[in-house]
Amino acid sequence: MNFWEYLGSRHQQLLADVYQHASAVFQCMVVATVLGVVLGVVTYRSGWAGNLATTTTATLLTIPSLAMIGLLVPVVGLGVPPTVIALILYGLLPIVRNSIVGLRGVDPSLVDAATGIGMSRLARLLRVELPLAWPPILTGIRVSTQMLMGIAAIAAYASGPGLGNEIFRGIASLGSKNALNQVLAGTLGIIVLALLFDAVYVLIGRLTIPRGIRV
Amino acid sequence: MRAPESGRGGASGLGVEAGREAAIDEGLAVADAMSRAAGLGWRKLTFLPAVLVVGLLCTWLWFRHADLDPLSENALSNGQVWKALRQHIELTVISTFFVLVIAIPLGILLTRGAFRRAAPVAMTFANMGQATPAIGLLALLVIWLGIGRKAALIGIIAYAVLPVLSNTIAGLKANDPTLLEAARGIGMSPLGVLGRVELPLAVPLILAGVRTALVLNVGTATLATFGGGGGLGVLITTGITNQRMPVLVLGSILTVALALLVDWLASLAELLLSPRGLETGSG
Numbered sequence: 001m002n003f004w005e006y007l008g009s010r011h012q013q014l015l016a017d018v019y020q021h022a023s024a025v026f027q028c029m030v031v032a033t034v035l036g037v038v039l040g041v042v043t044y045r046s047g048w049a050g051n052l053a054t055t056t057t058a059t060l061l062t063i064p065s066l067a068m069i070g071l072l073v074p075v076v077g078l079g080v081p082p083t084v085i086a087l088i089l090y091g092l093l094p095i096v097r098n099s100i101v102g103l104r105g106v107d108p109s110l111v112d113a114a115t116g117i118g119m120s121r122l123a124r125l126l127r128v129e130l131p132l133a134w135p136p137i138l139t140g141i142r143v144s145t146q147m148l149m150g151i152a153a154i155a156a157y158a159s160g161p162g163l164g165n166e167i168f169r170g171i172a173s174l175g176s177k178n179a180l181n182q183v184l185a186g187t188l189g190i191i192v193l194a195l196l197f198d199a200v201y202v203l204i205g206r207l208t209i210p211r212g213i214r215v
Numbered sequence: 216m217r218a219p220e221s222g223r224g225g226a227s228g229l230g231v232e233a234g235r236e237a238a239i240d241e242g243l244a245v246a247d248a249m250s251r252a253a254g255l256g257w258r259k260l261t262f263l264p265a266v267l268v269v270g271l272l273c274t275w276l277w278f279r280h281a282d283l284d285p286l287s288e289n290a291l292s293n294g295q296v297w298k299a300l301r302q303h304i305e306l307t308v309i310s311t312f313f314v315l316v317i318a319i320p321l322g323i324l325l326t327r328g329a330f331r332r333a334a335p336v337a338m339t340f341a342n343m344g345q346a347t348p349a350i351g352l353l354a355l356l357v358i359w360l361g362i363g364r365k366a367a368l369i370g371i372i373a374y375a376v377l378p379v380l381s382n383t384i385a386g387l388k389a390n391d392p393t394l395l396e397a398a399r400g401i402g403m404s405p406l407g408v409l410g411r412v413e414l415p416l417a418v419p420l421i422l423a424g425v426r427t428a429l430v431l432n433v434g435t436a437t438l439a440t441f442g443g444g445g446g447l448g449v450l451i452t453t454g455i456t457n458q459r460m461p462v463l464v465l466g467s468i469l470t471v472a473l474a475l476l477v478d479w480l481a482s483l484a485e486l487l488l489s490p491r492g493l494e495t496g497s498g
Binding site: 059062063064065066067068070071073074078146149150153154157158164167168170171174179180183184186187190191194195198 | 343345346347348349350351352354355357358362430433434435437438441442447448451452454455460463464466467468470471474475478
């Protein structure tokens with residue numbers, strides 16, 4: 001059976017895996033983005049809190065994903081819970097860091113001007129600082145998503161959802177005719193998903209980055 | 216190394232144009248510069264080993280009193296833990312060596328005259344490569360080259376070359392052109408400019424690349440077990456497949472400790488090897 005025949009005969013299973021992979025990464029990214037930006041907003045004004053947030057998330061990222069999942073399994077069991085927790089934790093770092101760097105990079109005179117025209121603290125944050133910090137935050141989101149695509153594949157070993165199952169099925173049946181097809185389908189599927197997500201982010205960037213600060 | 220207070224320029228430089236991985240590294244470098252500026256550098260450097268020692272000691276004490284069933288006994292006896300640890304370190308060290316030997320000269324080459332035009336292509340390729348899941352790459356190599364250490368090593372190396380390459384290119388490109396102009400102006404040869412000006416200035420970014428490679432490789436090496444390459448991943452996978460939590464936890468804790476230790480050693484190297492003249496600029 002060649003690769004195309006394989007895709008044809010298994011398309012239902014594959015589409016289900018693709019959907020689960022994309023939906024797991026997407027949902028975890030939404031949570032990670034909200035948490036990450038909130039963490040950034042809360043900590044960026046204080047030197048030590050910002051550094052603490054950056055250092056902590058950087059340390060988390062140092063931990064190999066298989067080991068992180070290994071530590072989560074005894075606590076929350078197999079399946080979706082360790083996958084979701086691991087994905088959110090890994091997704092946080094680039095977003096937290098880029099939010100802090102972005103918010104700290106906002107020109108203080110602009111914030112002063114906003115104060116000067118009578119904006120409240122919240123209005124300054126929502127209408128001046130966050131829009132200006134948005135490009136680096138969006139980059140953080142892109143980096144996170146790409147990373148999570150690969151980590152979600154590994155999480156399949158702990159019975160997580162998605163295309164990683166296809167790859168591990170291939171590894172389990174090494175030597176059989178379909179091993180290559182399975183691994184190839186899983187790997188290419190993840191690459192295609194990652195590129196699609198990335199294209200969407202480029203589009204989001206086009207639509208949401210204020211015209212005045214486009215590079 | 217760019218100072219964190221370089222403001223908008225720094226943020227957008229990190230954010231928009233820089234390559235993915237370069238963005239991550241630069242971020243880490245910025246974070247380091249921040250902690251150094253805050254005088255946290257050395258305190259942070261002594262904090263982590265202390266935590267590691269306490270953590271490992273607790274694990275050891277827990278294991279002395281844990282009663283293991285035969286299956287767990289079997290997975291941990293006869294020095295298999297040490298063997299896995301040793302294999303893991305070997306995989307990391309060998310792969311990091313090759314990553315550096317491949318990526319840094321290639322990065323230098325791609326910023327030289329005639330090859331400069333190829334650099335954007337290489338960067339695009341590097342970014343595309345980042346979308347490939349490590350486990351898929353490893354599985355494909357195992358199918359192609361057969362089970363064993365070789366496939367695992369090649370997979371680990373291939374996975375880390377791209378980030379280090381884009382890091383080196385970004386580092387060399389970020390050098391102030393007026394400094395290079397000045398070096399040429401006082402009559403330095405192209406090789407002299409490279410060896411005595413460009414490379415020393417790019418040392419922080421190259422070291423950040425080394426750190427990324429090491430940390431990535433410790434992580435990818437946990438996957439070597441899926442291709443019969445050994446390493447601490449063996450304990451983790453045995454623990455998950457046999458549902459033996461002690462094996463799983465021990466494997467995971469050792470992997471985490473190794474990863475943090477390697478990162479710590481690399482940050483020590485960054486602190487010690489960065490050219491003195493650049494530190495005041497970043498502080």
